Amino acid sequence: MAYTTIGAVVFQLLVTTTTLSAAAPTPIALPGCPESCGGIQVPYPFGIGDGCSYHGFNLTCDDEAHHHQTPPKLFMATDNGTVVQVLNISLPDGTVRVRSKLSQSSIAGSSSSSSNASSSRSDLPADGPFTVSSAYNWLVAFGCNIVADLTPYGNIAEGSSCAATCIDGWQNFAGPSCSGIARCRTSVGRGVHSYTIQVTSLIDRNSMGASTSTTWAAAFVAEQGWFSANENAMLYNFTNWLPFTVESVPVVLEWWLDLIRDGAILPLSVGPNTTDFRCLSLHSSSYYNDLNYDRRRCNCSQGYEGNPYIRDGCRDIDECQQPDVYPCHGTCINMPGTYRCLAKKSVKSLPGLITIIAVSAGFGLLFSLLGVAKITNKIKQRRAKKLRRKFFKKNHGLLLQQLISSNKDIAERMKIFSLEELDQATNKFDQNRILGGGGHGTVYKGILSDQRVVAIKKSKIVVQREIDDFINEVVILSQTNHRNVVKLYGCCLETEVPLLVYEFISNGTLSFHLHGQNENPLKWKDRLRIALETARAIAYLHSAASISVLHRDIKSTNILLTDTMTAKVSDFGASRSISIDETGILTIIQGTYGYLDPEYYYSSRLTEKSDIYSFGVILAELLTRVTPVFSSETSERTSLASYFVSFIRDNRLSDILDSQIVNEVILVQSLTVGAEDAKVVAKLAEACLRLKGEERPTMRQVETTLEDVQRSKVQLNHQIARVSNSNTLKNQTYEGSKCYEGTRQYSLEKEFIQSSEFPR
Structure with a gap:
């Protein structure tokens, strides 16, 4: 009995010591600085007052509100002289939740060639450590036949765009916000600080059965969870011509620490002549922003929690106090960064007494040599297995x-x-x-x-x-x-x-072989075969597969080449399947700049002719080896599609034809046949690039034409007639600049070229 009592007392002292250590309060802010405002915790690197925050993270607490017997509010100053209210700060996520004003604008559209637009600038910081989170926010727009464009200010970042249309006038607003009916949403690009949102009225949409005007629209950035909860109420106000009842919406910002020296409180180096970043607290580590290596954040190590930006800010988690998260069906013992679960045994037995004495007297050595690694490994395996099951179901x-x-x-x-x-x-x-x-x-x-x-x-x-x-x-x-x-x-x-x-697929992409640093450019016969094989794949997707598929992102980087230079179409993440009786679907605009069908861009209606337009751009690349978007002599960004069509209609193919093709034709002494083949393919590309989808050939017609060219059994006039005089095409010739200008109802260079790649 004496041994049993001694062992129990030692074990109790061990558990008591561990509990007292874990119960010590965890520091949040710097010594002498406020830790909260109005119930909101203010952890360092944020701070209220001089010397209490890291550079760029100073906040203010509204004392006037407190004097009026209302809870004080926490604010963040912006670069334009205004302030935004702070709702929450998260150190593990690296986010701060703020209120941003909601802009409602009146715009008017018409079926004429001009349209009115309204724009609003965000009240968020335009620079510094804060960016709009792309993981937690959406760009949202309400309106009929409008396009909302988010343009970043003062930094290189990704813009965003979404379009909202109305079906059957103002009577039908069925469908979720992701359908683009009466409202739309899309993710915000990464790296955006402050931004401008411009709302523009769409034009020439009578063919859709929708109204060509709208009295007001709203576009704003909002937290995803908040918008999902308030979407129906906002749609009700919109459909009943009522303004929104909210004046501001929550927005989640990400923040990072800039590695600067002047005014910095954190140490930025671990030794002389080095600039390595080091977090202040023990049991913590840093990681960097993949968009900017000079921006870092800190996290407490596994098994610790608290504030890694101050000394002793990361404290050990007492897993024994959280049995729901860290289960133990025996005796739980907390350890630095982990815990141990001992099976229940009678203290009266000699082995049990020896175990207790050994744990009490020499747990450090025992666990460091034998126990810690094994227990930690088992815990990790159990958690990993549970996490894998969770992800599989999700x-x-x-x-x-x-x-x-x-x-x-x-x-x-x-x-x-x-x-x-x-x-x-x-x-x-x-x-x-x-x-x-x-x-x-x-x-x-x-x-x-x-x-x-x-x-x-x-x-x-x-x-x-x-x-x-x-x-x-x-x-x-x-x-x-x-x-x-x-x-x-x-x-x-x-x-x-x-x-x-x-x-x-071992031989890379078609884009690399056309535009990369390749010492052996593709021969004309290989280019022609690659075009034919790609056409066969797209024709199969459109009409021969078990389900009809619209690829929606046909481009040279999505065409892979095998060792034998066989083409393989890839990347179906943006593709859409449609039923046999459908000719097209309304969908949020997705695609790659330079390949995107203008008709789909302006109508949001996706058809098989959209893939055919993108294939026409690939044919132009094969003929010219020019990238889909390039800088012209005036340093303006120019689309290959409009550039190529203008040269073909002016009968200037030889001016833009790839010199490799010309040299190859001359070398084999078949200039006439080779030139005719190139002309046929060029005419085919021009037909695929027509602005109106109904004037483009089907993919089966494109495939047949390329097969005839490859066999070299059909003369030039017959080939051009097959492309231009098809039963489903409207024969339309282009002679001189007058007809050419009359056919283009809008300028690709000024309207379409300025859009950026749509986020996927």
Whole structure:
């Protein structure tokens, strides 16, 4: 009994000491500085008063409100002399939630060639450590037949745009905001500080059955959760010609610490002659903004919480006080950064007594050598397994499993991979396995257990839109089977953003071979064959697949080439499937600048002719080796589509034809036939690039024409007649500048060229 009592007392002292250490108050602000205002915590690097904040993070507390017996309010000053109210500050997320004014404008549209517009500038800081969060906010617009454009101020950032239309006049506003009916929404580009929102009235939309004018419209940036909760009420006011009842909306800003020396409170170096950033608190680490390496944030290490920006700000979490989060069915012992769960044993038994004495007297040595690594590893494995199950369910894994199991053909072509399989295939996503990537993600080379070489796409951005694009791409590719469409072997749903597993295409993109630093330019016969194979794939998607598919992002970077230079169409994240009896659908505008169909841009109506316009741009690239958008001699950005059409209609093909094609034709001494082939393809491209979709050929007609050109069995006049005099085309010749100008109802250079790439 004496041994039992001693062991119990020692164990109790250990637990009491750990509890007292964890119960010590965690500092929030610098010593002597206010920690809150009106119930809102103000953690450093934010602060109220001189010397209480990091450079650019000073806030003010409204004392006047307190004198009037109302809770004081927290404010942030902006560069234009105004202030915005602060609603919440989050250190782990690196965000601050503020109120921003809501702008309601009156505009009037007409069917004439001019339209009125209104614009409003945000009341947010135009520079400094704050940017509008692209993960938590939407650009929202209410109106009929309007386009809302968000343009960043004072920095290089991504703009945003969305269009709202009305069907059957003002009577039908059915559908969610993402449908673009009566209101629209889209994500805000990354890196935006302050911005201007311009609302412009759309014109020439009588063919849609919609009104050509609207009395007022509203466009603003708002927090996604807030807008979802208030959307119906705002739509009710809009449809009843009533102004909105709110004057301001919540907006979430991201913040980062700039690595500057003057006026800085945090130490910016760990030693002489170095500029490495270091967080002040122990048990913390820093990470940088992927848009700007000189901007950093800090986080407490796993098992710690608090403020990493001040000394001793990160304190150990007492996991034993949170059994719902950290389960333990025995005796819980808190440890620095983790905890240990001992199975219940009788203290009367000798092994139990020895265990208690050993833990009490030498837990540091014992756990550091034997216990900590094993327990931590088990906890990590348990959490990782639970997290994988959560992501699988969130990423519609059950739905995809049902789709695969219900269709034998799909089950034979693709499978759902586990994360362990892809970790093994890529050597745990080794940096040496990276094939390429961009702003949206990274592509790794992998070798599956059956020795198949694959390409694995891993996305960087954790937003619902990317997950929806992924599900859309899986559904479409699982039901397509064509030699010129990239094969989807499967996917992995056990990560926050799902992974896609494709067949490995080793020879890069068509864009690289046309516009990259390639010492061996493509030969004319290869270009012609690539164009034909791409046309076959698009024609298959439009009319021969089990579901009709509109790709919506046809471009040279989405055409991959194999070792034998076989073309493979890829990237179906933005694609849309339509039923057989549909000729088009209304949808939010998506695509890539330089390839986007002007008719789709102005009407929001997506048809198969939109893909044909984009294919026409690719034909122009194959003929000229000019990028879809380039700087002209006057340093203005010019679209290849309008530039190419103007030269063709002036019979100046030889002035823009790629010199490689000309030299190749002369070398084989078949100048007449080669020149005629180039002219036929150029006329075909000009037909695909016509502004009105009804005047463009179908993809089957394009495929047939390219097949005839490749066989070189049809003469020039017959080829041009096949393109221009088709039953579904309206024969329209272009002679001289007068007819050309009369056909273009608006200027691509001035209206269409100025739009940026639409966010995906």
